[in-house]
Amino acid sequence: MKNYLNKRNLITFALLLVIFFVVQFLIKEKIITSYMRSNLYWIGIYIMLGLSLNMIIGITGQLSLGHAGFMSIGAFSAAVALKSDPTLSGLFIGIGIGILISLIVSFIVAVPTLRLKGDYLAIATLGVSEIIRIVLNNLSITGGASGISNIKMLMSWPLLYVFVVLTILLTHNFKNSAVGRACISIKEDEIAAEAMGINTTYYKVIAFMFGAAIAAVAGALFSTTYYIVKPDSFGVSTSINILILVVFGGMGSLSGTIIATFLIGLVNIVLQPYAELRMIMYALVLIVVMIFRPQGLFGSQELSLKLLPNFKQNWFKRKEKSS
C-alpha cells in the first residue's frame, strides 16, 4: 500500500490549514468586509465551475457550451430542498438530489451527443442547456419564470473552502488518474487514441458526467449564496462566463483556471459600477486571448514549485553543453 503520509501531502495539508485559518481570522477581525466576502464566494463558486468545465473542455477536448444548464439543475434542487428544510442538512440533501439529477441528465445527453465532433457538440450542448432553461421556466415546482426567492443563506467561508478544496482535489486526481490520461489522449488525437484501444465514447461520457456533477454542486452553493434563483440567470451568457475562465487560464491547466478566476474576480470588483463595460471586457478577453495566445495564460501546464528546480537543472545542463 502506498504511503499517503509522505512529506509532500503533509506540507500541502498544512498549507491548506494555514490558508483557512488566516482567512477565517481576517473575516473575524472584519479586515475582509462583507462586500469582499461576497466577492470571495463568487470566486469560490466560479473556481468550481471553471474546474469542472475544464475537465470537459481542457482535459477531454470536448467543447461544451451548456455548463450553466447543469449548474441550474443543482441550484434549483438546492433551492427546493432549502425551502422545505432551511438547514445545512437541507442543503446537503439538495446537493445530493442535484448531483443525481445532473448525472442522469448529463448521461442522457452525453451518450448520443458526444458522438458528435467539435462545433456540432458545442451547439448540441448549447441546445440542451436551453431546453433545461425552458423546462425550468415552465415547471411549477421551480416557480416558473420568476424562480425561487428568499432562499435561506447558509454560505460561509468554511463551507465554501471545504467544497472548493474538495473540487480541486477531485479534479486534480481525475486529471492524473488513468481515466484522466485516457481523456487527455482523446483531446490530443482522437483517432490515435481509438487506435490504441481507448473506448473514446466511454471516457468522454465519464468526463462529461463528472463535470456536470461538480457544476450541480456549484449551482447549489450559488443558490444559497444569492437568496434567489431564476431560470434566466442560467442562460447562454453564464455558460460563456465560465468558458472565459477556462480559456483565459489555459485549457487543461487547473491552476490556470484558479488564477484566471481570481484575476477576473478582482476585475469584477474594480468594474462593479460599470456592468456593461465588464461584459465588453469579457468579450474582448476571449477574442484577444484566442488570437494572440490561444493556449491561455498557462497552456496545459500547471503552476508548481517543481517548475523551478527543473528550470535550474535544464539551465545548468545547457550551460555545460555550451562550454
Place this chain on the structure above:
Amino acid sequence: MLEFLNQIINGLSLGSIYALVALGYTMVYGIIRLINFAHGEIYMFGAFAGMLAITVLRLPFFFALIFAMVVSALLGVFIERVAYKPLRKSSKTAALITAIGISFLLQNLTAMIMGNNTSAFPQVFDKQVYDLGGVQINSLQVLIFVVTIILMFLLQFIVLKTKLGRAMRAVAVDKDASVLMGVNVDNTITITFAIGSALAAAAGVLIGLYHIRVVFWMGTAPGLKAFVAAVFGGIGSIPGAMIGGFAIGLMEALVAGYGGTLISPYRDAVVYMLLIFVLLVKPSGLLGKNVKEKV
C-alpha cells in the same frame, strides 16, 4: 382547416426570416468550416441599422433596407478580417470561441450604446389584413415573402451564374486547388461574409418591422434556430438552408398553434430537440453531402 392554413402562413413568414439567416450560416460554414456564432448578432445589428436609417436618416423603407444590408455587410467583412482571418490556420475550437466572443461583444456594445430596453421600430406601412375566403394574411407577411423570394433568387443567380459564384463554389470544394486555379481565396471568403451578413440584416429589418420593436438580445434565439435550420437542411447547402428555414418556421408555428397550454410553451425546446435528433440520425442533413472521415 382554415385555422391550419392560417398557421401555415404564420409559419412561412417566420420561416422566411430563419431561411435568410440560415443562408449566412450555411455559406460561411461551406466555405471555411466555421460556425459564425456572431451571425445572430449581425441580424440584430441589421435591425438597428434599419431602424436608425428610418428614424434618423429619414430614408424611405426600401432604401433603409438596402442601407442596413450594406452597413451590415461591411460589419461582417470587418469581423472576418479582424477576428477570423488570423485564426484560419489554428484549431476549430479557437475559431469558435472567438466567434462566441464577437457575438458577446456586439451584443453588449449594442446594449451600451442603444440601452437595455426595447426600441420602437417605426411603422412605415399600415398593416392591412387581406381575407382570402377565411384565410387571413396581412400586408407585412406579404412583404416578408416578396423580399425573401427576391433575395433568394438574387443569391441563386450570383452563386450559379456569375464568376464570383463559381469562385465561391470552388473554394467550398477545395481551397488549395482553387488557389492553384487562380481564385483569390481571401477575397472570395470576404465576399461570402458580406453576402451572408447582408441577408441576415434584411431578415433583421423585416422582423423589426413585423414586431415593431428591436432590442439588443433579439439575435440570440433566432440565430440559434436559424443554425438549426441550416443543419436540418444540410449545412453547406444553399437550397438546404432555404428548405430548413421554412421547415423550422412551420414547425414552430404548428407547435405554438396546436400544442395547447401544455406543449406550446416548449416550442423553442422542440426546435433544439430537432437539432439533436437530426445530428444523431442524419448529421449531414436533408441535402448535405456525407463527408467521410479521413485518417
